[in-house]
Amino acid sequence: MNLSWIHGVQSGADRSLRARLLRSCLWVLSLGYGFVVLCRNVAYQTGWLRSRRLPAFVVSVGNITTGGTGKTPLVGWVVQALHELLLSEKPDNQAQIAILSRGYGATQAGSNDEKAVLDRICPGVPHLQNRQRARIAAEWLASLLPAQTLKRPAIVVDDGMQHRQLARDVELVVIDATHPFGYGYLLPRGMLREPLSQLMRADWFLVTRSEMVSQQQLSSLREKLLKFVPEDRILEVEFRPSRLINIQGETRSLSDLESVAYLPFCGIGNPTGFVQLLKHWLPAASAQMKGTLQIFDDHHHYTPPDLDELGLLANAHGARWLLTTMKDLVKIPQASSHGVEFWAVEIAPHFREGDERLRQYLKDRYESLNRSLVD
Structure with missing residues (x-):
């Protein structure tokens, strides 16, 4: 099925009778999908389902829509930022950091395109791929030397926003400025994986492809995101x-x-x-x-x-x-x-401004967690 045709249907650009009938069917299906998502989120919010807390500094990089928002290069940026932070904390030791992902689209050899790209961006950094992400991360942490527990290792969760089984310390949500909210509908009618209200879980928004839209569009998008985080936690990113x-x-x-x-x-x-x-x-x-x-x-x-x-x-x-x-x-x-x-x-990725604020935020959160080990 042609991808551009699907987007034409979801966006409403295709006004043919076939597309209009299909949109109606997809909307009905999205009601069922939305109900399942609602039940799941309520279960976590009320404590009926619990996120697993690991003895690590966990940073999630995710999004609220399907499709490419530019997560992979930003995961690489976060890994490199945390690598510098951990080395400054433990200059005489190797920084303990891993990338964690579901491994969507992986081959039988156990690798997918994101892993292959991240291996180039972050050589030597373990990339753990498994549908049971909390379990595989716990096994990696158990494999580290006991001395490493004096300072928390770091885990960067790729595409982690919807993976609520694993508790995280920082939630970074990537928003594509050219296509921010998936046509305003949940899957499969639109491209939203969750209702926009779930953006309240974000700590920071990273607005990618900001160079591809007008300043007016950016201002309008920023105004919507201000409902969820302070202005200084919305950073514009260009891919150069x-x-x-x-x-x-x-x-x-x-x-x-x-x-x-x-x-x-x-x-x-x-x-x-x-x-x-x-x-x-x-x-x-x-x-x-x-x-x-x-x-x-x-x-x-x-x-x-x-x-x-x-x-x-x-x-x-x-x-x-x-x-x-x-x-x-x-x-x-x-x-x-x-x-x-x-x-x-x-x-x-190139931050137009504010990347040092994000680095400092990660540093402060990491140091706060380490102090809790001593306390």
């Missing part, structure tokens, strides 16, 4: 391309895109965001874009026929490169297809 990279680790300058014809493709939660990023940050390279963006499902595992078809399509359009995201590149085992090279745009 840094270089091109291939599966062999070779790199090229971004300026090379201005002279080489390329065909873009991706299989991520917000595929149009990839082209928007290219057009915004690399406008001079737009003339070299051939054909249209080739869209695959989120977390798509590329097969030899997929890569073969991409190479043939690129040749048909006269493209020398197939350009994609890091999340896609790490799942492509070959450097080229029919003579067309695969390259990815490597990006990094």
Whole structure:
């Protein structure tokens, strides 16, 4: 099923009779989904269900919608910030920190695209993947040396907002400025995983792709988020391309895109965001874009026929490169297809302001928890 067509139905952009009938059906289904979500949240709020508290500093990075909001590079940023903090606390010891995720879309080898990207961003940091996240995290903590318990280890939960089985000390919620509230409806009618009222659980909001919308749109979004947190806990984040990279680790300058014809493709939660990023940050390279963006499902595992078809399509359009995201590149085992090279745009999060406030907040919360060990 075509992803852009689904979004057309959910957003209301598709006004055809078929789309209107489907929206009505999806709305009925969303009532059932909403009831289940409501019961679950009430169970946690009343204490009928309890979150498991682990002897670690737990930071959750999540969102309230489906689709790509840019969590993965922000998880990497948080890991690096905590790594610096733990090393400052224990300069003579290795920092004890792990990433925890469900492992959605993982292969039989036990890895998925987010893990592969985070392994590049945070080399050497354990990435624990299991549906039973609290259990696997507890096992990792038990494996550490007893001396490490004098200072709490840190765990960063990737996509953790809806994972309420594990108690967290900091809740960071990522909001995509280009598509903040999932068309205003719960799944499957819209893309909300929970009602907007559950944003009250957030400690900070990280508004991504802030460079892709107008200041008026940002101000309107900020006004909505102010219902849940103070203004100084809403940070705007840009994703800036840094270089091109291939599966062999070779790199090229971004300026090379201005002279080489390329065909873009991706299989991520917000595929149009990839082209928007290219057009915004690399406008001079737009003339070299051939054909249209080739869209695959989120977390798509590329097969030899997929890569073969991409190479043939690129040749048909006269493209020398197939350009994609890091999340896609790490799942492509070959450097080229029919003579067309695969390259990815490597990006990094850039806070417009306030990142030092967030670092200080993490430091204060971590030190507070450590003081409780002594007390």
